[in-house]
Structures are given as structure tokens and as C-alpha cells.
Amino acid sequence: MKSRPSKTPPENIVTSGRRTLLALAVLVLGLVLVLAQLKPIEKTLSGLLSRVPQQESVPSGSIATLAEDRMIEVQRHFITYLQTETGLSRQEKTRALRQMLRAVQETLAETDDATLNNHLYAFKYPVRRMAEELAQLDPDALSKDLEEGFTAQNRLNPEKHDTPWAFDRFEEASYQTIFHDPEYIQPAWAMKVLLAERFQDRQSFLQLAAQDASASPNDLSKTDVIRQLFTGYASSRRGEEQVANALKVLDPTRLRGATWAEIGYGTGKSFQAVRRVIGPKGRLIGVEVGPGYTQFANRLLLRHPQEWGEITLIEGNYTDCRLPPNSVDIVHEAGIHVGEHFQEHPDDPQLQWLLSIKRALRPGGLMVLNDHGSPPLDQARSVMRKVGFEEFRVHYIGPPPRDGRLHEMVVSFRKPTSETTPEPAPDS
Ligand SMILES: C[S@@+](CC[C@H](N)C(=O)[O-])C[C@H]1O[C@@H](n2cnc3c(N)ncnc32)[C@H](O)[C@@H]1O
DSSP: OOOOOOOOOHHHHHHHHHHHHHHHHHHHHHHHHHHHHHHHHHHHHHSOOSSSOOOOOOOOSSHHHHHHHHHHHHHHHHHHHHHHGGGSOHHHHHHHHHHHHHHHHHHHHTOOHHHHHHHSGGGHHHHHHHHHHHHHHOHHHIIIIIHHHHHHTTSSOTTOTTSTTSOOHHHHHHHHHHHHOTTTOOHHHHHHHHHHHHTTOHHHHHHHHHHOTTSOTTOOHHHHHHHHHHTTOOSHHHHHHHHHHHHTTSOGGGOTTOEEEEETOTTTTTHHHHHHHHOTTSEEEEEESSHHHHHHHHHHHHHSOGGGOSEEEEEOOSSOOOOOTTOEEEEEESSSOTTTTOOSSTTOHHHHHHHHHHHHEEEEEEEEEOSTTOSOHHHHHHHHHHTTOEEEEEEEOSSOOTTSOOOOEEEEEEOOTTOOOOOOOOOO
């Protein structure tokens, strides 16, 4: 059969051309509309903080650093979001949060647990806040595609307590203080501290401390509390580990009812474990060097469950712990690194500070240095002997590392039993 030549009239060509043009126009219009809608978000997300520290050259290549880079990028977006959210519509906010959380979700999905625990821990606070905020704006958005992904990996699941991304009671109280206590802190400010900490950016850190209106000039203590919270070491689980190590160099028969001074308590992560050791009749005293620590501890006390018991908080300084003479049985410090940067000089403030601690201890009382082996033992020994402490016990944590890293240890020193500290003469 011969095929017939097409008799399609020219009008039809025109009609079909018109249709194509119309479809194209609709498409372009649609695109324009979508882009117009996206613009504020892009602006939000691309006007990335010129005010937060810029990324230094991070060694690239490993999964850990790539994952961390992505989380840092999300963190920058989140800071911008926190600073601009009042000007955004509900729809814009939802979209921005979903974008950020998707990036987080993808990153977490590709991340092994070691990376998560060692490199990404600090981001669990802001990520949780993003998820919480999105759930408030649009409960479906979270449950539909995000929550599933997170909980499947047990990484944002509050029920799952054995993963470091779950919040224990202490972290929960800290979290609430950072994100739901606007009189205490601006979340965007706290998030910038996180980045300054990540990049070890001292200058930004100091600038941020200066922006804290509630602090007196040069007081870094509130900024430092936030820094500590985001380092990944400020859960009460870590506090438990710390105190468990301290117990290895203490006399277990003399702990119940003891007076324990926690010098440099920081966020207070060890208070709960100490209270368990000394019992309800023991006395717990915290010493720190700035009002920001006391402020935070008191805020936490308001939210924190009763596990801490009654605590006396004292403001000491770098030359004097300001504890009364002969008043404590145990002094514990973690992270002050006693003996580091010690100068063989009688005016070294560390000597005076240690002498003030020795005065505060009762005869036979113990001071525990819990500094992860930094400085090495000999250095710690040298300064402690200089002020007249006797070595009591050393406990090495784990086998010696093979890669030249410091061997972690905890060590205790005793105030000689023969030594009583004269009470200061009453004021005349
Ligand atoms: C690395 S942080 C550790 C905090 C807490 N112990 C922990 O393990 O999480 C060290 C803390 O010791 C405090 N600190 C340093 N020197 C101090 C001193 N002479 N007296 C009291 N606190 C001091 C710092 O302010 C800081 O909070």
C-alpha cells in the first residue's frame, strides 16, 4: 500500500508551534517563579557568615575531614539562619532547615561511628536544634523524610542512650540552657563559639567573649563554658569515666562522707559522679576562675535533676584556690595540666596556687591530677614535690601507645600527715 503524502494543513503546523511556544513559556514562567521563591533562601544560605572564622586549610581527602567540612558548612548556614530567621517566611524557614538537615543526613549516612564520635560530636547540639525547629514549623517535614533517616541510625534518637549522639540528662540540661534560655545566651553566638573552637581561632574567640554583654571586660568564662560543651567531652558519661580513673589513685575506704573539691569544674560534668562517690553526707565544692562558670552551673542546677546534691561554688584564681585551710580531703582536677609550662622560678603562679591547695587539704589529704598524661609524669612530679607533696599512686590508662602519643595516666599526691596548716590569725 502506497503511503499517502501528508496533507497536514499549514495551520496545524502553526498551532503545534504555538503549543510548543506556550509550553515553553509556561516552563520558563514556572522556573522564574521557583527561582523567585528560592532567592531569599539562596541569599540566606549563600550570604554565609563573613563574621564567623573562615575555614583554614583542613587536610582533605579522608572521610572524617570531608564529613567534618560538610558539617561545618551546614553550621555556617545555621548561624546565618539563626541571625536572619525573623525576616524569613515560614515556608522559607522550612525549606532552609530541610536543606540543612538533608545535608546532615547524607553526611551521617556516609559516616562511621568513630568519625561520628571523634569528629562530629560537637555538631549534635545544633543538629538537634535544627530538627526540633523544623518539627515545630512542619511536623510532617521531619517525620516524612528526615526523622526516619536519623532514627534509623540511632543518631538523633533520644531513646538510644548508648550512642554518644544521644543526650544524657546533663547534656539535655546544657542543651536546654543554650537553646531555650535566651536570657542566658544567643544561640547564634554559641554556634560561632563552636566554630572558633573548631578552628582554634583565638582571635574570634576573644571577640566573641567581648560581645557577651553580661560579662565583665576580659572575662572569658562564659565563652569558655560553651567551648567546653562543644568539644565533645562534656557529657556526664565522660565525667563518670574521669572520676572512675580518679578512684584508681584514691583510698576507697576514705571516700564516703569526704569533702571533695573539684578544681576547674568547667561545665560541671563530673559533679554527678563525685556525688555518687562521696554520698549524700559528703561535701562537694567546685572552684573555678570566672563568674561565667558559676552562672552556667547555677542555670544547670535549676534544670538539672538532683543528682548533684548540694554544691558550694567558689571563685578562685590562678594563684589562690580560696579554699579555707585544712578543710578538704580530696582535691581533684582534670584538664588544668598541672606542671605544664612550669618555670623553675619561685614566683611562678603555679607554685603559689599549689601551695594554696596544700594549705586547704587536711593532713593526709590527696590531690589528684587527671590530665591525660600531659605533661608527662616526671614534669608533674617535679612541681608537686617542689611544694612538698608526697607521691601516693599512679595509674596508667591502657597500654603505652605505640605511635609516640602520650601515655595517659592519673596520679595522686598526698599532703604529709605530719603537716598541719596553721589557721590564719583572726582579723584584729
Ligand atoms: C580543660 S577544662 C576542664 C574542665 C573540666 N574539669 C572537665 O574535665 O570537663 C579546664 C578548666 O580548668 C579551669 N582552671 C584552669 N586553671 C584554674 C585554676 N587555677 N583554678 C580553678 N580553675 C582553673 C579552666 O577555667 C577550665 O574550666
